[in-house]
Amino acid sequence: MMNKLSNKLFMFSILKEDKAIIxxxxxxxxxxxxxxxxxxKKHGVAILKxxxxxxxxxxxxxxxxxxxxxxxxxxxxxxxxxNEDLLPYLEKQMNNKPYIxxxxxxxxxxxxxxxxxRVLLQKKNNSNWKLTGWFGxxxxxxxxxxxxxxxxxxxPFDESLKNQLKELTSKExxxxxxxxxxxxxxxxxxxxxxxxxxxxxLGINNKGQILLIxxxxxxxxxxxKNKKLDAEMFKNINSYL
Numbered sequence: 001m002m003n004k005l006s007n008k009l010f011m012f013s014i015l016k017e018d019k020a021i022i023x024x025x026x027x028x029x030x031x032x033x034x035x036x037x038x039x040x041k042k043h044g045v046a047i048l049k050x051x052x053x054x055x056x057x058x059x060x061x062x063x064x065x066x067x068x069x070x071x072x073x074x075x076x077x078x079x080x081x082x083n084e085d086l087l088p089y090l091e092k093q094m095n096n097k098p099y100i101x102x103x104x105x106x107x108x109x110x111x112x113x114x115x116x117x118r119v120l121l122q123k124k125n126n127s128n129w130k131l132t133g134w135f136g137x138x139x140x141x142x143x144x145x146x147x148x149x150x151x152x153x154x155x156p157f158d159e160s161l162k163n164q165l166k167e168l169t170s171k172e173x174x175x176x177x178x179x180x181x182x183x184x185x186x187x188x189x190x191x192x193x194x195x196x197x198x199x200x201x202l203g204i205n206n207k208g209q210i211l212l213i214x215x216x217x218x219x220x221x222x223x224x225k226n227k228k229l230d231a232e233m234f235k236n237i238n239s240y241l
Contacts, residue, residue: 026103056147
């Protein structure tokens with residue numbers, strides 16, 4: 001089962017087994033032509049992701065409004081007439097790789113840039129899980145992706161950022177983020193007891209709800225060495241390795 005950890009569809013199927021955390025999971029389905037058209041008709045917008053992949057590579061956002069499809073990738077945005085052949089275009093972008101269809105999370109914005117949070121969770125042997133690291137991620141103004149490789153940037157969780165989030169969500173979001181992250185990792189910890197390190201990307205939608213964007217089974221720890229972040233946080237992370 002460990003060799004399936006990098007598969008997003010498998011990971012979300014594992015998470016859905018815990019009824020307590022289903023509300024934090026975006027709707028996720030395997031890509032097929034039928035599923036894609038049905039999903040767009042019902043939700044109006046979808047995120048297509050490679051089943052295996054990271055750093056925002058290969059992610060496609062598809063929106064349906066009136067008679068037009070808008071398709072956004074890491075590098076460009078195009079519009080197609082609804083009568084044009086959408087599916088072959090998408091599948092050309094997919095390059096014969098298996099994909100998933102996922103609910104689009106309309107994340108809160110800070111200064112017109114989409115915002116989400118990367119959190120790191122660790123444990124030592126039989127100890128409890130600890131949230132040892134976190135930072136904010138901001139997209140560029142031209143992109144829906146917050147990944148650094150897509151032009152996004154890292155921002156520290158300082159008081160200024162906390163206050164902006166509190167104004168946007170009208171609740172103590174930090175406490176809620178910790179609770180959600182720990183709920184998710186405790187379920188994964190039971191399924192994969194040999195793994196002592198997980199990374200999550202969490203989004204906050206415009207209703208103040210927290211949703212899981214991505215699970216990272218091998219999170220890039222070097223991001224926590226960013227000069228904008230507290231050096232003590234990285235020392236604490238290292239103490240668990």
